[in-house]
Amino acid sequence: MYALVDCNSFYCSCEQLFRPDLKGRPVIVLSNNDGCIISRNTEAKALGIPMGAPWFRVQELAGRHNVAVFSSNYELYGDLSRRVMSVLSSLAPETEIYSIDEAFLELDGFRDPWNHAKRIRNRVRQWTGIPVSVGIGATRTLAKAASFLAKRDPGTEGVLVLGSREAISRALQQMEVGNIWGVGRRWAAHLQALGIHTAEDLRRATPSWIGRRFGVILERTCRELDGVPCLPRALHSSNRHQIIVSRSFGKRVTDPAPLREAVVTHTARAAEKLRQEGLVALVLQVFIQTGDPSQHGVTAVPLPYPTSDTRLLARAAVTGLDRLYHPERCYRKAGVILLELRAPGPVQGDLLEENAIRTDGDRAERLMAAMDRINHTLGRGTVTLASQGTLQSSQNWKMRRDRCSPHFTTRWSDLREVR
Amino acid sequence: MxxxxxxxxxxxxxxxxxxxxxxxxxxxxxxxxxxxxxxxxxxxxxxxxxxxxxIEDHPDLERLLVRHPAATFFLRARSEALHGDGILSGDIVVVDRSLKARHDTLIVAAFQGEMLLRRLYWKDGHTALLSSHPGFSAIQIPRIASLEIWGVVTGILRVL
Incomplete structure (x- = not known):
């Protein structure tokens, strides 16, 4: 038995936890740079504000209905997500974190899964203040379908178990095929042309026939709907293949200086993640983008040896950026990707001693560890490379978060006040 | 050498x-x-x-103050409502959401859109939010459903 626990309107719920005055009011959260809508509470959905809509298009409607609008506060959402996941891990023998607001739990051995799901829901709500839905089924795909239906049917009170054959059939008949986990819009159109409209239709299709027409992925989905688990537990594997850090700029950037600061800052963050995973990288890729896809640039810079040293990675990033940069272009986004990740091993010495930093041996490692420790205890950005720029200069490229709520749970200066 | x-x-x-x-x-x-x-x-x-x-580890403040990390939040007192209980404006209030509030516990309550630091009176079918400062009067709660208990106060922190 699998359970999918899914936080309801997660970002909005996080905002509302610290703002009881917003009870009953429509709330929406905007993506980076306040671009489009990425979370809506029930009241906002009822107004017909569509998910993913650009902010400027709903601005007028939002004003008329007194909608509370927030920039995304990932510091807050990340902290509350961690709390939710920690409560979940105390309630099931195995948990797989699937995204910031979803986790799969393995519930084998629980005699009354419905009862346990209720307990999960109540516990998460009480401890963290975040409302969740729980869907339960014999496979991950069925659990996901159950949670989808639980959210939409108030009669379920947020918990739905797809146990018996009849219950599964009845539930899947109410679900369009395009709403099944892993079935994209293109496949959905294709399936409907073949007369497969509901999830139940897909469950009844012959898996091998589906496999021949659509490939192994949809064949697995088809079997999973029929109660045969065939998705590997690979979602969260720590064997990462790459680390990406990229951000859109708050405004267009043409000067090389802010561009360089942004790229070095992203590199520093990527290097920190790399060290957290205990890995080193052999290749660094830099990319910069304008509004015009034909002007998008990407380049790979090999590193002298596998490393997680921010200074070496930053040097490579700047080399790459200099190759890509055109003075007459307006850039809106930059990023770095670390590739060829591996566990650190013995390194061949550099015969020509070209890389002065390298000869420090484990001093570099200790320096990076010290930097990480300081930034962890005193806050991100306490110790940085000079080339990352200053708080002031970063205003030339940092993303916009005009409507961001305080970082209630991660900064002493931002604690919620009580009267 | x-x-x-x-x-x-x-x-x-x-x-x-x-x-x-x-x-x-x-x-x-x-x-x-x-x-x-x-x-x-x-x-x-x-x-x-x-x-x-x-050799022992030094006494760990976090462990002393936070019994349920997933459920514990720090808030900032901005009133003297619990002055008589030793909580001053500016204090950091440790709030544990995993605990059940009972009659006579110090709580953070969400009531009429505000977050309030008070002592819960909850006895004989009567609910109220009490203060321990003469400048604040008790808040009567006519319907228990209109009160949300946000969490139970388990400690305060004050940096002098």
Whole structure:
């Protein structure tokens, strides 16, 4: 038995936890740079504000209905997500974190899964203040379908178990095929042309026939709907293949200086993640983008040896950026990707001693560890490379978060006040 | 290269001083021509500390104050409503959401859109939010459903 626990309107719920005055009011959260809508509470959905809509298009409607609008506060959402996941891990023998607001739990051995799901829901709500839905089924795909239906049917009170054959059939008949986990819009159109409209239709299709027409992925989905688990537990594997850090700029950037600061800052963050995973990288890729896809640039810079040293990675990033940069272009986004990740091993010495930093041996490692420790205890950005720029200069490229709520749970200066 | 080892068994203050110098010399002066340090640490060789077997971790504030990390939040008191209970404006309030509020516990309540720091009165079918400062009157709660108990206060922190 699998359970999918899914936080309801997660970002909005996080905002509302610290703002009881917003009870009953429509709330929406905007993506980076306040671009489009990425979370809506029930009241906002009822107004017909569509998910993913650009902010400027709903601005007028939002004003008329007194909608509370927030920039995304990932510091807050990340902290509350961690709390939710920690409560979940105390309630099931195995948990797989699937995204910031979803986790799969393995519930084998629980005699009354419905009862346990209720307990999960109540516990998460009480401890963290975040409302969740729980869907339960014999496979991950069925659990996901159950949670989808639980959210939409108030009669379920947020918990739905797809146990018996009849219950599964009845539930899947109410679900369009395009709403099944892993079935994209293109496949959905294709399936409907073949007369497969509901999830139940897909469950009844012959898996091998589906496999021949659509490939192994949809064949697995088809079997999973029929109660045969065939998705590997690979979602969260720590064997990462790459680390990406990229951000859109708050405004267009043409000067090389802010561009360089942004790229070095992203590199520093990527290097920190790399060290957290205990890995080193052999290749660094830099990319910069304008509004015009034909002007998008990407380049790979090999590193002298596998490393997680921010200074070496930053040097490579700047080399790459200099190759890509055109003075007459307006850039809106930059990023770095670390590739060829591996566990650190013995390194061949550099015969020509070209890389002065390298000869420090484990001093570099200790320096990076010290930097990480300081930034962890005193806050991100306490110790940085000079080339990352200053708080002031970063205003030339940092993303916009005009409507961001305080970082209630991660900064002493931002604690919620009580009267 | 000058290395003088301290006698291992003498413990007079003078010898300690001498030992300290030797350690510094070891660290700074023993270098191979290529720049690689031969020794990077002083090598002490005296009595082992009699306290070694009794070393404990320092008292951990976090562990003292936070019993349920996933459910514990820090908030900032911005009123004197619980002055009589020793909670002053500016204090950091430790709030545990996993605990059940009972009659006579200090709580953070969400009521009419506000977050309030009060003592819960909840007895004989009567609910109210009490204060321990003469400037605040008790808030009567006609319907228990209109009150949300946000969490139970388990501690305060005050940096002087």
């Amino acid at each position: 000058k290395i003088r080892h301290p006698p291992a068994t003498t413990t007079s203050p003078e010898h300690y001083r001498f030992w300290g110098e030797a350690a510094i010399q070891l660290e700074t002066s023993v270098q191979l021509p290529g720049g690689l340090p031969l020794y990077s640490h002083p090598v002490p060789a005296g009595f082992p500390s009699p306290a070694d077997d009794h």
